[in-house]
Amino acid sequence: NAGVTQTPKFQVLKTGQSMTLQCAQDMNHNSMYWYRQDPGMGLRLIYYSASEGTTDKGEVPNGYNVSRLNKREFSLRLESAAPSQTSVYFCASSEQNNQPQHFGDGTRLSIL
Amino acid sequence: SQQGEEDPQALSIQEGENATMNCSYKTSINNLQWYRQNSGRGLVHLILIRSNEREKHSGRLRVTLDTSKKSSSLLITASRAADTASYFCATDRGGGNTPLVFGKGTRLSVIA
Numbered sequence: 118n119a120g121v122t123q124t125p126k127f128q129v130l131k132t133g134q135s136m137t138l139q140c141a142q143d144m145n146h147n148s149m150y151w152y153r154q155d156p157g158m159g160l161r162l163i164y165y166s167a168s169e170g171t172t173d174k175g176e177v178p179n180g181y182n183v184s185r186l187n188k189r190e191f192s193l194r195l196e197s198a199a200p201s202q203t204s205v206y207f208c209a210s211s212e213q214n215n216q217p218q219h220f221g222d223g224t225r226l227s228i229l
Numbered sequence: 230s231q232q233g234e235e236d237p238q239a240l241s242i243q244e245g246e247n248a249t250m251n252c253s254y255k256t257s258i259n260n261l262q263w264y265r266q267n268s269g270r271g272l273v274h275l276i277l278i279r280s281n282e283r284e285k286h287s288g289r290l291r292v293t294l295d296t297s298k299k300s301s302s303l304l305i306t307a308s309r310a311a312d313t314a315s316y317f318c319a320t321d322r323g324g325g326n327t328p329l330v331f332g333k334g335t336r337l338s339v340i341a
Contacts (some may be wrong), residue, residue: 167328196277209272215259218274220271221271223269
């Protein structure tokens with residue numbers, strides 16, 4: 118039982134490049150989330166999907182887009198990467214929005 | 230905006246001692262959750278306490294909730310070196326289907 122799987126684990130981009138972070142869960146959860154974690158800032162919610170077919174902005178959505186491809190998969194896209202987006206990105210899922218979340222092990226993204 | 234704030238930011242104790250971390254929040258909640266994050270890994274859910282509960286136990290963990298003071302505490306008894314991690318509280322906003330908001334965490338170091 119893999120839980121939440123994120124790919125890639127590490128990535129280095131140049132400013133202006135685009136990329137998509139992938140996330141898949143195998144727990145049949147309704148809700149999925151994307152966070153970024155920066156030193157001293159805790160976890161900040163970028164976007165979430167309360168159920169298949171819906172997405173909503175979180176605390177820091179600027180510069181990102183998301184797609185809830187199906188119930189299992191929720192991707193995060195950086196259209197034009199900026200150095201300020203250097204961070205560790207976590208995907209999580211839960212049965213409902215305020216229920217315990219299961220996290221992937223993160224994608225470490227550096228933008229030069 | 231931060232809903233939960235942990236205190237202290239960092240805590241260093243000897244193996245065998247008890248560790249207490251506190252979380253304060255601002256708005257009414259349905260539940261409050263505690264998570265642990267080992268270095269380089271995703272967060273792991275530890276325990277959930279509902280707004281109508283005052284205390285909950287899980288192994289060496291004891292969580293209390295005081296809704297009148299909008300605060301919670303996490304006690305780890307007889308700490309071990311393996312308990313070294315960051316601990317986060319997370320709250321919903323009491324409004325139903327809203328995502329959790331995480332605090333900035335307490336970094337616990339248990340010295341053998």
